[in-house]
Amino acid sequence: MLLRATLINIELLFALLFLGLLLGTVVALLQVYGGRFAGTLAAGYAWVFRSIPALVLLFLFYFGPSQFGVNIPPFIAATLALGIRSSAYQSQIFRGAIQAIPQGQMMAARSMGMSRLQGIITIIIPQALRLSLAGWSNEFSSVVKDTTLAYVVGLNEVLRHARIIMDRHYELAMLAYLAVAVIFFVLTYSGNRSLGWLEGRLRIPGLQMKGGTQNK
Amino acid sequence: MSLLKAENIHKRYGKEEVLKGVSLELERGETMVVIGPSGTGKSTFLRCINQLTPPDKGRVWLDGVEVTHPKCNINRLRAQMGFVFQDFNLFSHLNTLRNVSIGLTKVKGIRKEDARKLAMKELERVGLDDKIDAYPAQLSGGQQQRVSIARALAMEPKLILFDEPTSALDPELIGEVLEVMIKLAKDGMTMLVVTHEMGFARAVADEIVFMEHGVIVEQGNPQQMFSAPKHPRTGEFLNKITELYGETE
Numbered sequence: 439m440l441l442r443a444t445l446i447n448i449e450l451l452f453a454l455l456f457l458g459l460l461l462g463t464v465v466a467l468l469q470v471y472g473g474r475f476a477g478t479l480a481a482g483y484a485w486v487f488r489s490i491p492a493l494v495l496l497f498l499f500y501f502g503p504s505q506f507g508v509n510i511p512p513f514i515a516a517t518l519a520l521g522i523r524s525s526a527y528q529s530q531i532f533r534g535a536i537q538a539i540p541q542g543q544m545m546a547a548r549s550m551g552m553s554r555l556q557g558i559i560t561i562i563i564p565q566a567l568r569l570s571l572a573g574w575s576n577e578f579s580s581v582v583k584d585t586t587l588a589y590v591v592g593l594n595e596v597l598r599h600a601r602i603i604m605d606r607h608y609e610l611a612m613l614a615y616l617a618v619a620v621i622f623f624v625l626t627y628s629g630n631r632s633l634g635w636l637e638g639r640l641r642i643p644g645l646q647m648k649g650g651t652q653n654k
Numbered sequence: 655m656s657l658l659k660a661e662n663i664h665k666r667y668g669k670e671e672v673l674k675g676v677s678l679e680l681e682r683g684e685t686m687v688v689i690g691p692s693g694t695g696k697s698t699f700l701r702c703i704n705q706l707t708p709p710d711k712g713r714v715w716l717d718g719v720e721v722t723h724p725k726c727n728i729n730r731l732r733a734q735m736g737f738v739f740q741d742f743n744l745f746s747h748l749n750t751l752r753n754v755s756i757g758l759t760k761v762k763g764i765r766k767e768d769a770r771k772l773a774m775k776e777l778e779r780v781g782l783d784d785k786i787d788a789y790p791a792q793l794s795g796g797q798q799q800r801v802s803i804a805r806a807l808a809m810e811p812k813l814i815l816f817d818e819p820t821s822a823l824d825p826e827l828i829g830e831v832l833e834v835m836i837k838l839a840k841d842g843m844t845m846l847v848v849t850h851e852m853g854f855a856r857a858v859a860d861e862i863v864f865m866e867h868g869v870i871v872e873q874g875n876p877q878q879m880f881s882a883p884k885h886p887r888t889g890e891f892l893n894k895i896t897e898l899y900g901e902t903e
Contacts, residue, residue, distance in 0.1 A: 540743075644789055
């Protein structure tokens, strides 16, 4: 029963990471290349959504629309709330990565006749995503566990099931929560291992920042 | 009509006026070498030509088309002007072959297989067809600069701008890059080269331009510039630079 419910956490995890990746990339690009107005807007977005507690965002996205007669399913509300929150964090990971890329890369792209957008898509993003992976695995570890927060909006995820078990058989409470702990340990561990593998796969042969080190 | 014409180029950074009205003309097939002390705006001038650094004032024409016109298609014009950077600026996430072919596929819209063939041809020309799978970080500085020359050549540009192409190289790697450039000049490529390599200037330059403090002090053919410069500063500079760099060829 718990494992079945864990699937919902995993679905939520993928959905929110995907949304966060998409929005986060756009926010980061606007912040770096968007000019004054869009850049300030993007920076403001990142500030606002990093400043609001995840639980408050969940409540806002779930109960807010229903005040206006719009009922949002818990899964969608949780994806939006946690995804947007994650995009704010991810945007700062990408921004750091984009700004670490030497300006000469964009200059070379422009000098051969690429538009700015072409330069961003073919030259900057592929390099920035690689540089982001280490920081991104940190964000991953953090949001994996945030998926349990979705139980406050009634999503049938794993923590809610542990709670149901406790309500029915109080003697099993300890065991149920331990099981949840183990499940999240395994999820975090395997996720980070996969990301580490990906980082190795995508590493550019021979490349390192001037004076930097690579992990073994 | 000259292939490249720059007229009265001005550029200011804050309080300092880096370029104070530079004009020159370059004929098709000509190799022009720009020399002068560092900080005199030579590199800025090159960047003003392809608009990487738009000038504050002045106009530039490539083959009769005004590059500085606000309504020109600058991307299309840049594709006709190769640019070779001092620090190479190869795309670090792409291997040698993709570095050379990416402009063909993304800018010129050439099919991948055809772009590959064209890129191979240019890599052969710079003697690096055995390094197509290597990434920039796995190449020596001299090899990287040769790849970047191949990258410029692949676009079949009308001219190539070289911004101190050997200044970031270890002395023993300069020769291989100059060799490629000399071959290009002899093959009739139009080249505008900022460099301190007097050997190169002597060997292939049709014209030498001496720039200082944001203006062209003197220009002429190499023989005249080396043996009988009109302006005393030209002579002083040439003596000093020959002493420092020797006559590497």
